[in-house]
Structure formats: C-alpha cells, structure tokens
Amino acid sequence: MVIAVVLTFAATALAASAIVEWIGNLTRKRAKYLLRGLRNMLDVADDQVRERVPGGSKGVVAAAKSGAKDEQQLYESALKPTGQDISALQSPDRPAGTSLTALIFDHPLLRSMMQPKASPDATRSRVPPYVPSEIFSRSLIDTLVPNHAGSIAFTDVREAIDELNPQMPARKALLSLADQSQGGLEEFISNVETWYDAQMDRVSGWYKRWAKRWIIVVATLLCVLGNIDAYAIARTLYRDPVLRTAGVAQVQQGQACEAPGQTPEDQVSCVRNLVDAVNGTGRVVLWPEDCPSSLPACVSPPGNAPGTSDWLIKFLGLAITIAAAAMGAPFWFDALNRLVNLRNTGKIPESKT
16 A cells, blocks of 8 residues: 555656656756856846845735746847957946856857757757856856967966956956965866856755745646545555555556666656556546536545545645655655565566676
C-alpha cells in the first residue's frame, strides 16, 4: 500500500514538474533570471529600490505585471545590438538605457550562444539560459578594453575600470576585485569568475523558488481535476488486496521507473504505464461519473449523504497529495526505490554489457 501511494506522489510531482519546466521554457524564465542577476551585479545600485505599489490583492497583481514587463524589456534589450562601446559608460552623461549588461551581451562570444531566427538578417530570438563563468569573464574584459592591439595587460583593465562613471554600480565591485588581485590578470579573472558564480547561485535559488510556487499551483490543478486524493487511494488499496498486489508487482517490475539508461521520455512513459496498471483493476483516481453534476457523489458512494467529516477528509486527502508533489519528483522516486529495494533482497545490479 505504501509503495503504491508513494508512486502516486511521484507521478503527480513528475507531471507537475514537467508542466512547470515547459512553462519556464515557454516564457524564457531561466534566461530572464540570468539577465536580472547580471543587472543586479553590474547596473543596479543598492539604493535603487522599486517604488512601492499599493497593498492588497491589486498591489500584488500590479507588482507582478510590472515585474513581468521589466523582465521582458530586459530580455528584448539583450537580443538587440546596442551599437555602443564602453565609452558610453565612461561619460559623465551616461545615455539613458545604456547598461554594462547590454554591452557584455553584444560580445561575439555571447551572441554566438543566442539562438538565431530563421531569417536572412541573422537576428537572435533566444538568450542563453546560462553563461559559463569563463565566457562571462572573457566577455567582460573585452568589453572593458575593446579593440586592444595585442594581449591585454592587467593595467589596461584597471585603467578601464577607473574610467567608468563613478555612478556605475559595477565600478566599485570591480575595483575591489582588482585590488585583491595584486596586479595579476589571471587572479583578477579568477576573482571575477568567483563573483559571477556566487551570483549565479543566487539566480538558481530565484528560479527554484519560482518553480516551487508554480509546482504547487500546477499540482493543485492536477489533484483537483483528477481527484488525486492520498487518503482515498490509501483506503482503497488497504481494502482491496488484489489492487494492492497488482500495484506493488508493477512497481517492482519497473524498478521504480529508474532503470539504467532510461531517457526522461522513457521514464514518463513508464510512470504512465504503472499508474494505468494500478488504476486498471479498480478506479483509484479520477472523479466518479456522477461528479460534479451531483456533488454528494464526489465524496461518498451513491445513495449515501456525505457529512461534514467526509468533505473535510476529501480536502485533507487532496491537500496531502499537493504538499507531497511540492517536495519534487526526485525525492519520491528515491523513496520509491528505497521501498522497492527494502521489500526485495536488494538493488538489482546494473548490466555490464
């Protein structure tokens, strides 16, 4: 019974995670968070705080719309060549809309990582979702010291940083990294890459928190629309030994859908087959046929009038599944493998052929 319930949690979490990843890819969320992280590093001063929006639900909606608009504008600006160089940031009269982030994304190394459109003008349609630290440091130095004849020395980089507009947020950070480098270009590059990697760790945390919120939303929709009720599933499996045995046998045969060499598509197909096999000997998920036209049929057998406790148990069962799905598919697949291995004599050894 426990194995089949954990399988339900794993399948729900996997479906919710796949949908959220599809949403993130559709909205270019990883790339937008990358650009936000770079902007915070290079172009946003500590005292530049967004104007507060009104409180309440309207304020939350307004803030969400404003943030989405800013993200989209930042994304589109990274796709378009600026036609400027570092001199625009060294001028006391800094042109409006000019940023070090945009200049860095003008570098050929980064533009080559962008996905081009299928058009003769070779315009770009996608910003890369991740930039390696080596590419960033090289692009930054070439942006600071453009069109340099021969190799770039540390003194050239230091002079370019000194000439930046004092109001540039990146100037203070880069001067600090240069001072720590003790006159060595390679050490300066290493410091820049460490600084960048630390910021990318923060960006990764931003994306994970965004994904976690959306997984809860998607899992809620899946559980409500599909009647994925942890309590009802456990009760059905406890009362029906045939169904319980069939579910456990299918899971053991599939080795929790994590056989060596399986692709993500194979894993999704395996989970679907397991759920179909468990559901095939008796309806465990999905709403009864009379629901929702007859609300009592949603929580109790035909002919029985549901009480307050029946509705509370239904909501509790759905909430448990939603909370379990929010923990992520890897957690439940690992738990499922441990349960399968505990029930058997041990883990099946991987094939050497």
